[in-house]
Amino acid sequence: MADAHRHELGFLRNAVYRESAERRRLWVAVQASSGEIAGFLHFGGTYPQLKVKQIFTPETARRQGVAQQLLSELVRYGEKHSMLGITARVGADLPANHFWVRNGFSLHHTEPGGRTSKREINVYLRELDGPSLFRKASPPVDSRPSAAEALTFRSRPRLQAARWVLDLNVVLDAARQRDEGQSWSLLGAVPVVVTAELIRELERTSVGPGEDRLLRSARGLPRLREPPSDQVARLTTSLRETLGLAEDATSKRGITDTSDLRHLAACIYYRAHGFVTRDGRILQHADALRSQYGLRVAAPAELVPPVLTDPDTEPEASPVTVEFDHSVLLGRSLTDEDHEDSARFLKSLGLGHDRLGDLLDPGTTQQPAEHRVVRVGGRVLGLAALRPPPIVGQSWIAHVYVEEDHAESLVAAEHLFDWLVRPRTHNRLYRIDLYSGPGQLATKQVALDCGFRRVGTGEESPGAPLSKTVFGGFVLPDGWQVFTADFEEQTGLRLATNMPSWRELNRSGVEVRPPNGPGNRIPLFDFETLISPGLLLPIGRPGVVVPIQPGYAAQLLPPTVSQASLLPEREAALRLERAYFFRAGRHELVSRGTVIVFYLSDPRMAAAAVARATFSATLSKEEAVATLSRQGVLSPDDIEARADARGQVTAFTFDSLTGIPRPISYNELKRLDCVGPANFVAAEAISHEQLLRIALAGLGESSP
Numbered sequence: 001m002a003d004a005h006r007h008e009l010g011f012l013r014n015a016v017y018r019e020s021a022e023r024r025r026l027w028v029a030v031q032a033s034s035g036e037i038a039g040f041l042h043f044g045g046t047y048p049q050l051k052v053k054q055i056f057t058p059e060t061a062r063r064q065g066v067a068q069q070l071l072s073e074l075v076r077y078g079e080k081h082s083m084l085g086i087t088a089r090v091g092a093d094l095p096a097n098h099f100w101v102r103n104g105f106s107l108h109h110t111e112p113g114g115r116t117s118k119r120e121i122n123v124y125l126r127e128l129d130g131p132s133l134f135r136k137a138s139p140p141v142d143s144r145p146s147a148a149e150a151l152t153f154r155s156r157p158r159l160q161a162a163r164w165v166l167d168l169n170v171v172l173d174a175a176r177q178r179d180e181g182q183s184w185s186l187l188g189a190v191p192v193v194v195t196a197e198l199i200r201e202l203e204r205t206s207v208g209p210g211e212d213r214l215l216r217s218a219r220g221l222p223r224l225r226e227p228p229s230d231q232v233a234r235l236t237t238s239l240r241e242t243l244g245l246a247e248d249a250t251s252k253r254g255i256t257d258t259s260d261l262r263h264l265a266a267c268i269y270y271r272a273h274g275f276v277t278r279d280g281r282i283l284q285h286a287d288a289l290r291s292q293y294g295l296r297v298a299a300p301a302e303l304v305p306p307v308l309t310d311p312d313t314e315p316e317a318s319p320v321t322v323e324f325d326h327s328v329l330l331g332r333s334l335t336d337e338d339h340e341d342s343a344r345f346l347k348s349l350g351l352g353h354d355r356l357g358d359l360l361d362p363g364t365t366q367q368p369a370e371h372r373v374v375r376v377g378g379r380v381l382g383l384a385a386l387r388p389p390p391i392v393g394q395s396w397i398a399h400v401y402v403e404e405d406h407a408e409s410l411v412a413a414e415h416l417f418d419w420l421v422r423p424r425t426h427n428r429l430y431r432i433d434l435y436s437g438p439g440q441l442a443t444k445q446v447a448l449d450c451g452f453r454r455v456g457t458g459e460e461s462p463g464a465p466l467s468k469t470v471f472g473g474f475v476l477p478d479g480w481q482v483f484t485a486d487f488e489e490q491t492g493l494r495l496a497t498n499m500p501s502w503r504e505l506n507r508s509g510v511e512v513r514p515p516n517g518p519g520n521r522i523p524l525f526d527f528e529t530l531i532s533p534g535l536l537l538p539i540g541r542p543g544v545v546v547p548i549q550p551g552y553a554a555q556l557l558p559p560t561v562s563q564a565s566l567l568p569e570r571e572a573a574l575r576l577e578r579a580y581f582f583r584a585g586r587h588e589l590v591s592r593g594t595v596i597v598f599y600l601s602d603p604r605m606a607a608a609a610v611a612r613a614t615f616s617a618t619l620s621k622e623e624a625v626a627t628l629s630r631q632g633v634l635s636p637d638d639i640e641a642r643a644d645a646r647g648q649v650t651a652f653t654f655d656s657l658t659g660i661p662r663p664i665s666y667n668e669l670k671r672l673d674c675v676g677p678a679n680f681v682a683a684e685a686i687s688h689e690q691l692l693r694i695a696l697a698g699l700g701e702s703s704p
Contacts, residue, residue: 001057006693008094009054017042027073029057029066041070045087050078062133068104071103078128084441084448100124106441125439129454163193163222164342164358165267167260167277168201170300171218178666183550193222193272197262219331227269235265238301243285268293276300296485316557320415322569324408327376331415331574334360334371338380342373345380349401349437353562359385359399372419374412374574381413384420386432395433395467395490397426412552413446415574421532422656423472427479429486429531433465446557450576451530471534472658475499475640487531494519502540502688525593528612533656535612536596543595543691544613545674546580546683551602555633556580557598557609557657570633577614577655579632581624582683584648587616589683596654597694599680606663607694616652624649660698672697 002009002017004559020042021024025140027037031607078086081339090097092110101107104320105124113119171194202215205515217475227235236258240247245257260279267275274296277283285301286297334342343356351359363369367388374382382402389396398420402413420432434452436443469490475483488494494513510527513519548557554575555569556578572578590596594613600606619627621643625636628651634642643649669675672693678684686694 001037001058002042006093008096009056011313012053020044027070028366029070031061037346038064039066039070039316041067041637045083048082049441050074050083050086052086055088067099068103071213075126075128080550083128084444085125086440087126088124090122090124092122096206097122099662106438108676127438127441134321163272164276164298165224165263166192166194166198166221167263167275167279167282168198169278170276171198171202171214173278173300186468192276193224193262194218195224195266196226197259197266199223207371211580213223224266224270224272227266227517232265235268236261239264239268242288245281264289264295268295274298287485290485308696316421320558320569321575322411322571322573324411324571327408329381329408329415329574330375331377331412331419332373334373334383338373338375341375341380342371342383343404345383346401349403351401351437359383363387368400372416374415376406376408376412381406381408382416384416386420388424395431398432400432400434400440400443400447402435402440404440404442410442410446411571411574413443414576417446418574418576421468421470423470423533426472429469429471429483429490429534431490432468432470434467435465438686446576449529451532452529453530469531471531473699474535474537475531476537476692477539477694499536500537502538502542505536505538528593528656532612533658535610535656537595537692537695540688541595541691542688543597543686543694544590544682544683545581545591545597545599545607545676545686547599547680549600550600551634553598553600553608557659572631572633575631575632577653578657579628579651579653580635581628581632581642581649581651583642584644584646584650586616586683587618587652592614595691596652597686597691600663601680604663605666607669608663608696609657609659609662610699611654611658612656614653614655616650618648618650621647621649624651628653642657656697662698664694664698668697669694 002012025043027041027043028037030036031038037058038061040054041052042054043052045051052071055067055070057064074086077083086105087108087164088100088105088531090547091113095415100588103126105126108123108125111121111123113121125284127176152592199215199218202218226232239261240257243261245261246254260282264275266272272295274288276284276298278299282289283299289295289297315397319330321328322329332338342360346356346359360371361369369388372379372384382400383600384401385399387397400413400416402409402416406576420434424430432452433455434447436447447466448467450468452468455464455467469487471483477499482496484495493516494515496511498512500508505524509521511519511521512527522530555573558573590613592613592615594616596611596613597607598609598611600608621640624639629636629639631653632639632651639649664672665681666675672690673692674686674690676686
């Protein structure tokens with residue numbers, strides 16, 4: 001069939017079809033009655049993209065949907081195996097172009113054909129739906145598995161109308177400009193509403209002209225109606241028990257308590273998003289109110305967006321210049337010099353003027369946008385933009401665009417995502433919604449490797465944004481409830497009530513459950529990828545201290561240095577995953593998932609960074625150079641110098657690199673009883689208790 005239709009299908013040797021059949025890349029449709037071939041699909045490609053080489057149906061089997069069925073099966077196959085897209089090359093002069101458009105493919109670009117045909121070739125692309133938490137991916141034999149078990153994020157409006165109910169004390173603080181303006185700022189930052197009980201309380205306590213003006217203002221705010229009296233009675237009785245309040249209807253304290261309970265009852269009855277108060281007794285029972293009634297309780301300071309008094313003094317990622325083969329790549333924050341080139345770059349990718357203005361907008365002094373650009377030679381190769389949420393608790397909005405048809409493109413994408421997922425808050429989980437251009441499959445693959453996952457829209461929607469949760473620091477057992485509440489808020493999925501032990505997590509993974517229906521268990525390593533660079537520190541989890549010379553660390557561990565080098569660095573400086581080489585035979589000490597504490601040796605003599613091991617092995621020096629040298633900063637000669645008498649060296653790769661905000665000196669480590677017999681001359685294991693003390697001392701974690 002193919003030979004008879006060379007004009008449409010091109011020519012392939014018989015051996016090609018035999019090899020494709022052996023690899024299960026040649027499918028046929030067969031007439032059920034006669035057994036005759038009704039069509040065939042020949043495809044190839046490697047992860048994460050499939051390529052249709054040929055699809056054909058003979059005249060006798062056309063107009064029966066055979067080709068469409070073959071293509072639909074390929075789409076299911078691609079999504080099952082976590083592929084990101086399918087491409088097809090079609091002669092521009094052929095009627096078959098209409099078939100691809102009808103089946104959900106878009107024209108990606110046109111390129112010249114061979115010298116013999118002298119025709120133009122249309123390249124079509126169909127992006128596939130990303131993997132889902134409850135659809136386990138099974139990568140093809142010739143592809144690598146995805147970096148983490150997939151997670152579907154809950155879809156929600158960008159400007160979600162999640163109204164917060166204000167307590168009287170917050171309204172009074174806002175009106176009287178107390179609490180450093182936090183309550184006043186709240187009125188502009190969060191959609192707010194008051195209850196009928198608040199109006200009654202103001203009417204009861206109003207004694208002067210100032211209070212009368214406040215009462216008039218409060219009456220102008222959106223207000224919840226009075227709930228049915230029987231429901232108020234039922235809820236106040238239950239709430240009184242939850243808050244541990246005594247029955248007292250006559251004293252001043254008792255009247256205030258009854259009013260507080262009516263506030264909360266109205267919030268719960270109308271399913272308000274949350275209640276803002278300064279009442280210490282209510283705030284102390286925030287977890288109970290959340291778990292029993294689904295009501296979030298917060299103080300004003302927790303909801304007001306951070307105000308940067310002097311954004312120019314805020315620390316930012318240093319510029320990085322690296323040598324890549326015969327090119328020099330520069331990654332830095334967007335400057336005035338980059339602005340015009342960045343606009344041209346985005347236009348070349350098909351973005352219109354309205355999108356350009358939105359992407360390159362610097363934001364405001366209170367809510368500044370961040371930008372990172374990667375240049376090679378005199379042109380822009382990639383750009384990332386990150387905008388903080390306009391409403392507290394909403395997602396950060398990110399855009400990443402990379403020109404993908406260059407050897408340096410993947411490294412550029414890794415650098416942009418490394419910058420993107422650096423935590424902007426500490427010890428609180430937040431969400432980033434990521435948008436990218438159509439056909440940016442390599443960029444999206446890097447995003448998946450970082451823990452981004454698709455947004456569940458209720459229908460298959462490969463054009464929907466990818467999302468990721470970001471956590472900075474360690475999650476400790478005493479912070480688990482706050483973490484799980486944030487996780488459910490951002491993903492719509494629930495975690496265990498209590499933090500499992502290290503042994504349980506190692507054996508069974510992290511259980512993740514939807515609000516209704518069975519859950520799924522995600523290996524701990526994969527779950528940490530989803531919240532990276534954050535790491536869990538359950539009871540029993542040990543770690544390893546790895547010594548590193550300051551000069552070596554300056555290139556491999558940028559968070560440990562305050563000033564970037566003026567000379568080009570090795571490629572690893574842009575990588576999400578980096579490699580460290582040390583004495584042969586100790587790879588079991590740093591197994592996959594191990595928490596690493598990097599200790600800078602003389603003269604710094606301080607623990608300065610933490611990371612997570614992703615791979616470790618003892619290799620021949622030749623294999624180490626061939627497979628890992630591009631992820632490290634040592635030259636082949638340096639790697640060879642570290643090899644033992646048998647020519648072997650141990651290497652491990654790591655990710656989730658985080659600088660310790662307050663590096664811990666050797667003397668303090670000794671005081672904390674974290675220095676072992678090896679005295680940090682070589683890598684050494686540390687117990688859970690020692691790792692915990694380092695986390696508390698250097699990362700400012702709350703004490704368990």
